[in-house]
Amino acid sequence: MRRWQLFLGIEFALLLWLGFQIITNPMALATILIGFLFLFLGMHWHRLRTFSVTFGGVLMVLGIFINPAIWLILLVAGIFLMMVLTKPKAGFSVWNHKQYVAPVTEAPGKKAGRRTIRSWARRQTIAPSYDWDDINMVVPAGDTIIDLGDTFLPKGDSVIMVRKGFGKTRVLVPVGVGVAVEHATFYGRLHFEDSDSMLHSQSVTAYSQDYDDAPRRIHIITNVVVGDLEVLAV
Structure with missing residues (x-):
């Protein structure tokens, strides 16, 4: 009200x-x-x-x-x-169908050029190979969940990049993986390391406490017009 x-x-x-x-x-x-x-x-x-x-x-x-x-x-x-x-409790929300991205590891294969087509209008399941394909998403609007809970990340640095118009983005990261977050938005909230930050035409960079010592690290880069980013350990 x-x-x-x-x-x-x-x-x-x-x-x-x-x-x-x-x-x-x-x-x-x-x-x-x-x-x-x-x-x-x-x-x-x-x-x-x-x-x-x-x-x-x-x-x-x-x-x-x-x-x-x-x-x-x-x-x-x-x-x-x-x-x-984009509020979850809004009964007339147009974003009831969330986009769910769940990378699944596969057996190692030969590296070769390939073309991947990802739809903007429906749910997606991205299945990269064992040596990981960095995620690069463009989403006009809607809620997105990226679940890395069942993914065995390779040693070193991996990247998730999300460019979105409107909506919430939630990234589930396995415990023990170092996380770096770069979040830029016109209006939105960042939830990371059990703390919340409100952003108004701002960008913020944050690191998990174990980032420097972690053998596996994920770099999350988001550019959102209006929307929240949540990074949770699972």
Whole structure:
């Protein structure tokens, strides 16, 4: 409820700012007044009704959208809408079907070039070979779970890179694996090493306590517009 109140308060303040910009901008004010005049004539003048209403509507839209405040209003509304839709407890969430990525080890094979196609619109299961294929994912929106619990990582450094628009990302890492996290987001939370950090147009780099001494290390790099990142030991 507080988030709704905050959102409505911000939008109301931005609407007042939009009104101030329109009044103090002669071009915007004149365009809107002329557009309103054509709309008024179109509703009372039957001969050129279609032209007058269309032309008047276009002028009013132009008069409003030449002000920076309207773009900020739409941006805030879009960010808030995505925050609501990506909350797990939202009953109308569009992200109920989570993307689950579970790498599975296989017997060693010959290294050779290969082409891998990964869908953006459905669940995926990535099965790399024993010597591991670094994960590089691009996800427009939705929740993603990357489970490394049954994966035997090779010695040295491995990489998981996730670029996402909106949604939560959870990475399950086996105990004993050193973890380095680089998380950048416009708005979101980072849960790592039993601590939470809220980020607002920020990026953060963090390391697990055993990172320097661990024989196997995973480097998690995420770039998210709006969404949380959780890194859990299993």
